[in-house]
Amino acid sequence: MQVTLDAVGHRFAEGPWLFRGLSQTLLPARVYALTGPSGSGKSTLLSLLAGWAQPTQGRIRHDGVDRVGWVFQNPHGVPGRTARDHVALPLLARGSAPASADLDAASLLDRFGLGGVADQPFRSLSGGEAQRLMLARGVAAGPSLFLVDEPTAQLDLATGKEVNVALGQIATEGTIVVVATHDSRTRDACTDHIDLHDYQDGRP
Numbered sequence: 001m002q003v004t005l006d007a008v009g010h011r012f013a014e015g016p017w018l019f020r021g022l023s024q025t026l027l028p029a030r031v032y033a034l035t036g037p038s039g040s041g042k043s044t045l046l047s048l049l050a051g052w053a054q055p056t057q058g059r060i061r062h063d064g065v066d067r068v069g070w071v072f073q074n075p076h077g078v079p080g081r082t083a084r085d086h087v088a089l090p091l092l093a094r095g096s097a098p099a100s101a102d103l104d105a106a107s108l109l110d111r112f113g114l115g116g117v118a119d120q121p122f123r124s125l126s127g128g129e130a131q132r133l134m135l136a137r138g139v140a141a142g143p144s145l146f147l148v149d150e151p152t153a154q155l156d157l158a159t160g161k162e163v164n165v166a167l168g169q170i171a172t173e174g175t176i177v178v179v180a181t182h183d184s185r186t187r188d189a190c191t192d193h194i195d196l197h198d199y200q201d202g203r204p
């Protein structure tokens with residue numbers, strides 16, 4: 001499985017080019033940090049990768065990608081449902097039996113440092129816990145391409161650090177992960193780095 005970007009460029013209508021000449025092969029078990037100044041097109045590139053829009057120039061090819069997951073910068077959950085329910089639901093939706101969904105949810109919660117809050121309702125979680133829960137829930141859905149937009153944007157330094165540690169855990173066999181971020185610590189938690197600044201006028 002892979003996603004191939006071939007000389008990709010994008011602009012809206014007659015507006016300026018956000019980026020041009022972006023060629024890259026994205027592979028499973030890697031976590032790509034997508035950085036660049038505000039307005040450089042990070043979120044736009046995520047939506048092109050998701051297939052929600054076509055690039056103005058060049059081509060994005062998805063080989064073997066059958067499921068795309070997305071985590072937004074603001075965690076959204078069901079206030080009265082437990083952390084465990086949030087992770088078990090996508091497992092059930094994929095056909096797991098309730099007992100095995102529960103076991104797998106417990107192990108995913110542990111992986112993201114949430115074992116201790118498994119039975120707490122979403123509304124009682126801290127910002128960092130809620131954001132890590134969104135990552136755990138996203139992984140539970142079994143995406144082949146997992147897109148994460150500014151996961152630490154709303155968090156203080158310490159809480160952001162928790163989330164960055166969790167991002168280091170989402171590299172999973174069979175999943176390509178791309179994380180748009182302003183945060184240099186998030187970038188450092190990723191295995192690879194794409195800087196849109198390098199593509200602002202068609203370079204390199």
Ligand SMILES: Nc1ncnc2c1ncn2[C@@H]1O[C@H](COP(=O)(O)OP(=O)(O)OP(=O)(O)O)[C@@H](O)[C@H]1O
Pocket residue numbers: 012018036037038039040041042043044045
């Ligand atoms: N649907 C749209 N139509 C026209 N312009 C758009 C559209 N979506 C985004 N833009 C513009 O494209 C530029 C890039 O936006 P985008 O949100 O991709 O940047 P970003 O790098 O994610 O920014 P930030 O870091 O501030 O979140 C911005 O100037 C934005 O206003």
